Amino acid sequence: MNRASDYETGIAAKPQPMTLEQAAWITPPTQLTDTEAMLDMPRLRRYRQERLRKQIKLHNLGGVLLTDPLSIRYATGVRNCALFQTHIHAGYLFVPAEGPVVYFDSSPGRYTGNQLETIDIIRDDLLPISHMFAGSRHEEWCRKWALQIKDLMDQYGGGNPRIGLEKAGTEGTIAFQNVGLEVLDAGAALAMARKIKSAEEILCMNQTIAVAEDGMTRMRNALVNGISEVQLWSHMWQANIEGGGEWIEYRLLASGERTNPWQQEAGSRMIRAGDLVCFDCGMIGPFGYGADISRAFHCGPGKPTDHQRMLYTQAWEEIQHNTELMQPGADFNDIIANRYIQPEAIGQQTYPALCHGLGMGDEWPVVYYPADEQFHFDGQLEAGMVICVESYVGEVGGNEGIKLENQVLVTESGPITLSRYPFEDNLLNPEF
Structure with missing residues (x-):
């Protein structure tokens, strides 16, 4: 059917989602243009977060707490000092099986997160959860961190005390267990989410x-x-x-x-x-x-x-x-x-x-x-x-x-x- 007949009948062909086979051969434009199809970043972020939530449910978790910058970016699109955060815990992200996604970070991360539809709540009560920031008070701050996340699990975890943790360290893991949460590794849910690409x-x-x-x-x-x-x-x-x-x-x-x-x-x-x-x-x-x-x-x-x-x-x-x-x-x-x-x-x-x-x-x-x-x-x-x-x-x-x-x-x-x-x-x- 040609364009003229489309106008005559009032029926237009509905765009079909791109297949993997089609995507494999395309190198997309990355500069702003009004004449070429651009990457659909909201769709990309939505797909990744939905896959993660599905795996949270399949692994019978009330939620996951992510500290690795690649995991946070996969779940939301946020990037803030990524290499630094691979070895010094700073920002962290709570993703429940159902309910709002909650992000804790310093002001640059909060600014980025405010622009993204994947984050529902942004909090500035970020806790120092590494020895670099906490020093001899590390154990104390881990206890406060566990209570902070326990409150989110109580609100949004659907009564499921099982939480997937990522790189929480020994003190963090013990603190989460001491507030009544059942701690599991978030790695399996993340791996199964990431394996299939859109x-x-x-x-x-x-x-x-x-x-x-x-x-x-x-x-x-x-x-x-x-x-x-x-x-x-x-x-x-x-x-x-x-x-x-x-x-x-x-x-x-x-x-x-x-x-x-x-x-x-x-x-x-x-x-x-x-x-x-x-x-x-x-x-x-x-x-x-x-x-x-x-x-x-x-x-x-x-x-x-x-x-x-x-x-x-x-x-x-x-x-x-x-x-x-x-x-x-x-x-x-x-x-x-x-x-x-x-x-x-x-x-x-x-x-x-x-x-x-x-x-x-x-x-x-x-x-x-x-x-x-x-x-x-x-x-x-x-x-x-x-x-x-x-x-x-x-x-x-x-x-x-x-x-x-x-x-x-x-x-x-x-x-x-x-x-x-x-x-x-x-x-x-x-x-x-």
Whole structure:
């Protein structure tokens, strides 16, 4: 039906919600515009809070008390000194199964919270609940904190004394128990809420990936004989900050002999011609969403060696093969059984995880290799999960290794790779 017939009949097509498959291919505009559809942030926040409330009920909790800044942002959208609050408790958030969401914070957080529809009550009677602020009175303030939250549970917890706590510490946990609350870990409810992403979350994630890939391009262009590892890594940080991002979780960039074993952090080593350079971006970017992608470059001049190409090709093969296993309904144990198996000579030194979840940082689940069978747990992939597929290849005691990783969305129609940065032709094809 064309537009003319719409006007003639008075009937217009109703916009349909975006599917995950559609969102997977869209990098949204982020500057104010009157000609393009923007991210629907109220819908994003509503979706996340509704998922959390559903899990609070499923875990039979009267409410949860959140102190981790990523959890507070997931539940409401509030951001206030996030990195500081990862190690010093400041603001905290009470989310009941039913009833008003109550936020306690300093004035900057309260100002932000006042603008958000996800918070019903903002209070300024914030209590000093860390040793930095409370000192020798920490136990005293924890008792007052417990009474403060007990009052909220009495009002809004529906008579259920079970509360999910997050990073309350020993003194806090004891204080909550002493006022008659049954204390449980909020982690399970949070993990189950976060695991399924909405289309808006995928759009946010795509923006973070675009920023990460900008950083990769800057690094690749800056990679010359004589640059140090930390100098090269600074280009990723600069791209993230300029792109509206938050931070990078680690300094995982290594070159030359430091690529084996993996997980050596960037240092002052000078990168030399002929070196492999591997990195894992581990970025918390725009809107607080993660980009967790790994690539490996070859520093010129000159061409990669046959051994470097072999390592790279084997890691690439593992990524391609295991990505196809990221199907909705796939059992974790079946993924392990059907994984790509490296040749014995280079397969004894795997990455710690075959794959893992991602959202606002690394998330549940983690699927391990057989060597770590003691850590295995049951579960299945579901549509809406974002899974990072990992590979590390390098001989035990060898001088080089390759780390690769892609970010994959699980959909009803199969896996869609969100990370688009290309792999290296000169490391895959001897013609280059």
